Amino acid sequence: MSSPAHTTRTGPGADPADWESTGVRLDLSEDGATATVTLCRPERRNAQSPALWRALAAIGRALPGTVRVVLLRAEGVSFSAGLDRAAFTPAGIPGELPLLELAASDQGDQVISGYQEAFTWWRRPDLVSIAAVQGHAVGAGFQLALACDLRVCAEDVQFAMRETALGLVPDLAGTKPLVELVGPARALEICGTGRWVGAEESVRIGLANLAVPAADLDAAAADLGAALLAAPRDALVETKALLQGAGARSYEEQRAAERAAQLRRLRDLAGLGE
Template identity: 55%
Template sequence: MSPAPDGWVRTAREGAVLTVTLDRPDQLNAQTPATWAALAAVGASLDDDVRVVVLRGEGRSFSAGLDRSLFGADPSTPGGLGELGRMPPEQAQERIRSYQGGFRWLRSPGIVSIAAVQGHAIGAGAQLALACDLRVLTDDASLRLPEVTLGLVPDLTGTSTLAELVGYSRALEICLTGRPVPAAEALALGMANAVVPPEGLDAAVAQLVAALTAHPVGAVRETAALVRSAVRNDPAAQDAAERAAQSRRLAELASFAEG
């Protein structure tokens, strides 16, 4: 396998909305380290005018996960599990940290990210969808974290994002069984914000994008930051964060009124 120079990732910008597409449909958008590097580069290139990032997969599946060629024990396969397994622990962890950078930016301050998920989102594919703030699924979609069945663990930010969404016990069950979570269950558990027929995915995502960009950018960004911090802050810290954010909003509104 010769990885594409762009990691099979393409982007399109329309005003405040950046669409990022996994573009390897013949392989169900299977991911490689080049994919994660390309995604990290997209995150690093964001400017302040981007308000919404839509993440999609070309073809019939969002992403079937890790490219199969990387599963072998051959240490000569660049980025393969065999190569990682033979590295000193510190080096292996640093390599994985760089891979995680392709996922974690999707909750960067200033943007709201939406995963548009059809078909399968497996392993790295599920973790990529979970890395986004919001998820719209087609009714034939399913999410699955099968790493434990392969003797591995979810290591691309998936455990923290899943536990935030569904709570400890359900996240533990999903991860330890490696079972698929179909779209209807994902909606009930809070892993999906909406479930629509496949032909309605584009319209549902467009409607959500329109709603997210309809309100003042400062208020949206401050509110998103508050909701993100609420899952980790204790009540006193969160109350303080709300006070600080509101004082900034009031000061900005006052300056507009005076101007």
């Protein structure tokens, strides 16, 4: 895939060289109302680490309010092969708490919560996030794709949730969006078996919005982002909030939420403010 045009290359709150000293290679570019986050470790199939998660969380905290659409992409043949395999060794990833030591740590919940921050900000109400996914998206890679609002996939995509097979559970905020997209029974089958989910099935079951040839992936994601930017920002923010909250509301509660949102929009359009 070709790289998007870059207007900036920066690490929010840190120099990219600092990221690279921990094995993290990320690229952040901003072009008007669109920001693009690129995983840049293709020789390791964009394997993930806690240092990467801290960098992704920092990006989310530092994005300017002018950004309305965030594109998430990855260099190379795979979106992300998941957590760096070194994490599963007794020594773990250098500089990080080994996974098995979390069980004996009184800060285990806090540590995992910190990891999850990298996967939560993509769904915040003031922006829409789109993952452009090619090749393998396994475990943490699958959950990073699920962190986004929308997914555009290459025809060679292969999703898999392998945590259960390792005696673990998916814990990077991916279970709720997976259930919301495909339902609890299908989600259990995907997680419990760890099987591959390809492009055609991903679109059919609602996991992906569309699948395109790999050569067209970046363009398709960019086109979807441009279409979203065509809508007035406040209307899109209100609509996203309505849809995100619909599952937790009754039918009557959702009707009331629609009325309240519409009246806010009408007051705004009429120049009446709040």
